[in-house]
Amino acid sequence: MNTSTLPSDQTLNAACTAKRQQILDGAATLFLHNGYEGTSMSQVAREAGVSKGTLYNYFDCKAQLFSALIEAVAETKLRNVYERIHSDDLDCATTLQRVAEAMIRTLLQPDSMMLYRIIVAEARKFPLLADIFWQRAFGVSISTLADWIANRAARGELVVDDPVFAAEQFFMLCQTRIVQRHRFELPVDKSDAAIKTVARITSESFMKLNGAH
Amino acid sequence: MNTSTLPSDQTLNAACTAKRQQILDGAATLFLHNGYEGTSMSQVAREAGVSKGTLYNYFDCKAQLFSALIEAVAETKLRNVYERIHSDDLDCATTLQRVAEAMIRTLLQPDSMMLYRIIVAEARKFPLLADIFWQRAFGVSISTLADWIANRAARGELVVDDPVFAAEQFFMLCQTRIVQRHRFELPVDKSDAAIKTVARITSESFMKLNGAH
Amino acid sequence: MNTSTLPSDQTLNAACTAKRQQILDGAATLFLHNGYEGTSMSQVAREAGVSKGTLYNYFDCKAQLFSALIEAVAETKLRNVYERIHSDDLDCATTLQRVAEAMIRTLLQPDSMMLYRIIVAEARKFPLLADIFWQRAFGVSISTLADWIANRAARGELVVDDPVFAAEQFFMLCQTRIVQRHRFELPVDKSDAAIKTVARITSESFMKLNGAH
Amino acid sequence: MNTSTLPSDQTLNAACTAKRQQILDGAATLFLHNGYEGTSMSQVAREAGVSKGTLYNYFDCKAQLFSALIEAVAETKLRNVYERIHSDDLDCATTLQRVAEAMIRTLLQPDSMMLYRIIVAEARKFPLLADIFWQRAFGVSISTLADWIANRAARGELVVDDPVFAAEQFFMLCQTRIVQRHRFELPVDKSDAAIKTVARITSESFMKLNGAH
DNA sequence: AATGAATGAGGATTCATTCAT
DNA sequence: TATGAATGAATCCTCATTCAT
Incomplete structure (x- = not known):
């Protein structure tokens, strides 16, 4: 196995965390401007620069993303x-x-x-x-x-x-x-x-x- | 003047006011339970027992119905x-x-x-x-x-x-x-x-x- | 029967024709500005200064009103x-x-x-x-x-x-x-x-x- | 490179273009039969064999779909x-x-x-x-x-x-x-x-x- | 892991028409 | 005859979520 081309666990976690943070940052901008109902998952995906599929890989549903965001921000x-x-x-x-x-x-x-x-x-x-x-x-x-x-x-x-x-x-x-x-x-x-x-x-x-x- | 077959102005106004109140009552129940975004005009119509068309005869749009309701309740x-x-x-x-x-x-x-x-x-x-x-x-x-x-x-x-x-x-x-x-x-x-x-x-x-x- | 308080046939016809014309005038303004689909019967009623019920007393449906109008205008x-x-x-x-x-x-x-x-x-x-x-x-x-x-x-x-x-x-x-x-x-x-x-x-x-x- | 499991760009574009064309074809049939106002987006979706959502993924609104169609046909x-x-x-x-x-x-x-x-x-x-x-x-x-x-x-x-x-x-x-x-x-x-x-x-x-x- | 096309139920709103008064 | 309140189907459009690639 060629470890040089595959990211290590730490890299993966880092990447994972980074992407997660990237989503949360985009979500913060939108949720804190437009509220929960006023923010759509498409907007979050666009703002965060990821696809909607990726969004749902990191967060099960809109409510969960929102919760995670509030936790982080609070x-x-x-x-x-x-x-x-x-x-x-x-x-x-x-x-x-x-x-x-x-x-x-x-x-x-x-x-x-x-x-x-x-x-x-x-x-x-x-x-x-x-x-x-x-x-x-x-x-x-x-x-x-x-x-x-x-x-x-x-x-x-x-x-x-x-x-x-x-x-x-x-x-x-x-x-x-x-x-x-x-x-x-x-x-x-x-x-x-x-x-x-x-x-x-x-x-x-x-x-x-x-x-x- | 035959008051038995013709509704007086008061009756008409009363009917109008009554229907309006009926809508506001239904709207109050829903808006105060589910918020503005969480309440749909269809729900209000059903709750108030009127058709959607009637809703819009009394209130120009959702925002106006909401405003009227808040004014009345406040x-x-x-x-x-x-x-x-x-x-x-x-x-x-x-x-x-x-x-x-x-x-x-x-x-x-x-x-x-x-x-x-x-x-x-x-x-x-x-x-x-x-x-x-x-x-x-x-x-x-x-x-x-x-x-x-x-x-x-x-x-x-x-x-x-x-x-x-x-x-x-x-x-x-x-x-x-x-x-x-x-x-x-x-x-x-x-x-x-x-x-x-x-x-x-x-x-x-x-x-x-x-x-x- | 007191004919002095009831309009004669001619008066009726005249009134009838006048009201009809009044509707057609309102309809002309709107249909010729906004087209057939772009004009609503409510608008016509308002423009003509009659109720929607009256509209339907003189014309069976929107299509017929439109036809009558075009006939007159053409x-x-x-x-x-x-x-x-x-x-x-x-x-x-x-x-x-x-x-x-x-x-x-x-x-x-x-x-x-x-x-x-x-x-x-x-x-x-x-x-x-x-x-x-x-x-x-x-x-x-x-x-x-x-x-x-x-x-x-x-x-x-x-x-x-x-x-x-x-x-x-x-x-x-x-x-x-x-x-x-x-x-x-x-x-x-x-x-x-x-x-x-x-x-x-x-x-x-x-x-x-x-x-x- | 394994071309058998991954679609080439051409395939993707082709798919995209094909779906777009499929919608335009359905739209052509309807718009050219019933006119702009006489055609609904639901009808177009049904005729084209796609969902309404897909329609709006390809065209921002009815007017734009109509415009694209006319451009293509003209x-x-x-x-x-x-x-x-x-x-x-x-x-x-x-x-x-x-x-x-x-x-x-x-x-x-x-x-x-x-x-x-x-x-x-x-x-x-x-x-x-x-x-x-x-x-x-x-x-x-x-x-x-x-x-x-x-x-x-x-x-x-x-x-x-x-x-x-x-x-x-x-x-x-x-x-x-x-x-x-x-x-x-x-x-x-x-x-x-x-x-x-x-x-x-x-x-x-x-x-x-x-x-x- | 990442994509984004596809879905379809549900959103607000309009409108021709009817009917009790 | 005249009214206008009431209807409800139909309109355009959005959105959370899924899934094949």
Whole structure:
């Protein structure tokens, strides 16, 4: 057997993974622009530069491709939000303000916005998917923030009974006005200043609710 | 004039309105269960018990039927929320708790939930519709509550700079945990007790943020 | 019986005829713009300002309405062509040139052009109709001209074996270039000068073919 | 290379072309019988023995299929007319008579007749198509004949100012009586003898108009 | 593993015609 | 007689999926 002309397993896997990724990239572009029903498998094939047959070699059906895509995308979306929670050197209010600002900016990104729309819209049809999305995006953000809150409470900087609920309240407050209105495509000031203001008010509100005096 | 053999204008209008309502009812069932793309005009016709031709006699196209439906439904959904804001004889905390409870219960209703899903999902395609929905549901609730807040602030019971923003924060807080998780079809305690608890915390939080002293 | 409140037969007929005409007028506008298949009965009803029910009271079906319309329209279209053939005071060439010019101008009118298109297109489906159209338009023109030719031949101004064939040739020659190309929507000089030139050449050609000497 | 298991490019192209041709054949049958509006894509699919989906794989829409069909058919229809113009060994009158006869016979063929009907009927909707049809059928016939006329004029056999106009007149004269009446589905003698007579008269007329002396 | 031609059910919409009022 | 709401078959076209190559 001539191994020089045949790809090794690693090469195969790499090729396989690469092609898979290529499809997912094409799918992301389309699903996040046009939604689930608004995207056809032909479009995905064309966008990804593969044939429809290949599509179905990698994914059993449209629903599965969609699920795989959401799984992949959900992971990355809020990472830069909850990753910045671990900075321990700043006072509570400042950290929270920065987290709030990151959250608002992230949620306003076209991709995140569409992701939210799609997940909420299709949660009935793909409950597992909504679950995965929650765990990888909102869920991890909430629990990371809850841990941080518990930590600060232990340090006496906050007074909190239920850190998870407090974290949930915090992220809800982040969505006041700008994010919420943008979800309804209403005209709303999305300027830097406006975002900073909402982030500041959110942080201040949280401190009023949970700060030690 | 022989009124027994000729229908009066009212009868005619009634018939017309009745058929229209009949179609809207069928459409509501389907659109609110399966979404916009997931509902076909044939299904609507069958559900409403009319022919496809009749459908198109009353509504120019699918989009218009959908719009008419959302307009009609949006109007009624949150009415019982903002109508109970006007009770002036109770203290702030109690009123707010009742409003919060009504809001949570309303948003958890299958219809409202689907309405939210659909509006958010299709806001891109039907921006006008999202606008109408906002005005008739969230918008009126927010401005009603904002008025109430301003009133209570004038009475010295609250201290509020921006009553509208405060109202928006209040309704965001209402959606913490139960509503939010239900939107993602996550398992969550939707018991009476749980709802009351969130409503109470929301009310208390608001009073902490905006109460006098 | 109170005849003063009931319309007499004549009034009825008049009303009937008027309504009929009203429908035919609306139908003419539409059929001559959009063709047979391109015109719907609803459009006709709206254009004529009557209900669809009334339409079907006066005409059994779309085909019959169409036929009635063509009958009515065909009659008038070429009248001003063959009516000017009877001027006996001019020399042959001049008369023919004027007839040719009238013919070309008439055939170029949007109505006539569409009538030709429609009749030719639908002749298979409505052979009787094509026959009627022929008799009332081309047919009467040909026979009128043939009579005139025979008359002039009798006067020694023309030498013609078969006046009918000669007349047919004359009208075919009229359609050279401008009319023919306009039927194919090709760009062609339709200026007054161009029309006059073709008319002159047609007349001259006819005289060369059939003139005495 | 194992050519027995893999189709060559030619085979693939052949298959593609064959299927395309199969569709065009089915489309020809129907469009040329029932016209553009009178033919449905379902009918074409059934007639061609393919699915509707396949139809739309080969042609973007009904209009494009129709256009492709007309383009293909137009090319061939009058070829045997203008190809016989190049015979230089015969005298003018004989050549013209043969060309006239070929023209009349061709225009009387059911296919050509329907082609004319459809093009004239749909020229408004498909001006490009009418243009293509003209160029490939009447246009090339006219210019070929015009060239021949110019050539004979150079040889002193004809005296012609405007060879193109003369050619156009010639083809108009060919359509006198038989072709013209057949377009209106009128009863008319289409016998061999009748055709020959019209061809002879046409040739003689042309010689009278343009012959030397 | 990759292709892309083929499928056919299903999508929205139109329209000639009928009929109760 | 006049109305116009109701019908449902037919229109063009799309799309997820399969399968021979």
